[in-house]
Amino acid sequence: MTILATEGLTKRFPRVTALDQLSITVGTGVTGLVGANGAGKSTLIKILLGLLPATSGRAEVLGMDAATRGPEIRRVVGYMPEHECLPPDLSATEFVVHMAQMSGLPRTAARERAADILRHVGLHEERYRPIGGYSTGMRQRVKLAQALVHDPRLVFLDEPTNGLDPQGRDDMLALIRRVGAEFGISVLVTSHLLGELERVCDHVIVIDGGALLRSSAIGEFTQATQAIAVEVEEGLEPLAARLAELGEAVAVQGRILTVQVRSEGTFDAVRDAVCDLDLHLVRLEQRRGRIEDVFKEPAA
Numbered sequence: 001m002t003i004l005a006t007e008g009l010t011k012r013f014p015r016v017t018a019l020d021q022l023s024i025t026v027g028t029g030v031t032g033l034v035g036a037n038g039a040g041k042s043t044l045i046k047i048l049l050g051l052l053p054a055t056s057g058r059a060e061v062l063g064m065d066a067a068t069r070g071p072e073i074r075r076v077v078g079y080m081p082e083h084e085c086l087p088p089d090l091s092a093t094e095f096v097v098h099m100a101q102m103s104g105l106p107r108t109a110a111r112e113r114a115a116d117i118l119r120h121v122g123l124h125e126e127r128y129r130p131i132g133g134y135s136t137g138m139r140q141r142v143k144l145a146q147a148l149v150h151d152p153r154l155v156f157l158d159e160p161t162n163g164l165d166p167q168g169r170d171d172m173l174a175l176i177r178r179v180g181a182e183f184g185i186s187v188l189v190t191s192h193l194l195g196e197l198e199r200v201c202d203h204v205i206v207i208d209g210g211a212l213l214r215s216s217a218i219g220e221f222t223q224a225t226q227a228i229a230v231e232v233e234e235g236l237e238p239l240a241a242r243l244a245e246l247g248e249a250v251a252v253q254g255r256i257l258t259v260q261v262r263s264e265g266t267f268d269a270v271r272d273a274v275c276d277l278d279l280h281l282v283r284l285e286q287r288r289g290r291i292e293d294v295f296k297e298p299a300a
């Protein structure tokens with residue numbers, strides 16, 4: 001089922017083309033939107049919400065034209081903006097209750113719903129304290145809670161892991177996975193890091209300079225960008241030669257041999273070659289794809 005689609009979507013600012021003839025289709029589940037800073041991710045989200053007019057082309061969300069039906073779209077879509085937007089003097093509870101009421105819930109229902117959602121995102125006693133004293137991780141959770149409080153069908157999360165430490169990132173990614181899997185809400189989440197989106201997304205769209213670079217199910221993506229790094233005490237060259245003979249794509253970089261994962265058999269081939277040549281293995285690890293690698297791949 002199509003959740004949103006764009007066709008030839010273009011947005012020109014006076015000095016820059018932020019979106020350039022972008023045509024994408026997004027289905028249910030968790031979809032990652034990846035691109036370097038300035039690639040046009042936030043601009044796309046604002047157009048989809050009906051907050052910014054496109055220069056040309058079309059954008060549709062849940063079957064509604066974003067150019068004319070922004071308020072209706074915003075009623076059923078949650079939005080977690082990238083930038084800091086929280087009132088420091090209010091508590092998380094006061095703020096999220098307010099946002100729930102703004103979306104039309106009566107006060108009692110708004111209070112109940114806010115308490116539930118704040119618990120789901122992992123804010124407990126601290127939800128009664130002013131937001132001004134919160135850590136970045138807590139603030140990101142409040143932003144996520146307000147995006148979910150009106151029980152949307154779809155949420156747009158703009159760089160939700162920004163500014164978080166590694167543990168905070170992992171927690172936020174796990175939360176995003178739960179939003180998609182347990183709450184059944186479709187998610188469009190942006191990041192400039194492909195590696196972190198790989199862990200939570202069903203589908204990934206990569207944009208660069210406002211244009212589509214690639215759109216694939218996550219399986220195809222990781223396969224295209226996966227590699228194994230092998231280090232042995234001695235005998236890296238013979239190992240590389242053996243694997244090349246077997247048809248594997250290998251590259252030696254210093255003490256590390258990189259083998260592209262082209263099929264499930266690649267892991268076995270590396271293991272068997274190391275055994276056959278009687279080499280001492282120091283390291284065998286999976287390399288995650290980096291966005292730079294994807295940028296070198298032709299668009300699918």
Ligand SMILES: Nc1ncnc2c1ncn2[C@@H]1O[C@H](COP(=O)(O)OP(=O)(O)OP(=O)(O)O)[C@@H](O)[C@H]1O
Nearest residue numbers: 013014016018035036037038039040041042043044
């Ligand atoms: N209101 C605006 N006026 C002029 N230029 C803008 C405006 N909004 C965005 N841009 C420009 O459009 C391009 C795309 O910006 P956008 O914020 O969509 O990128 P992004 O992929 O979300 O990156 P980031 O994560 O850094 O925000 C950038 O070159 C940006 O400077």
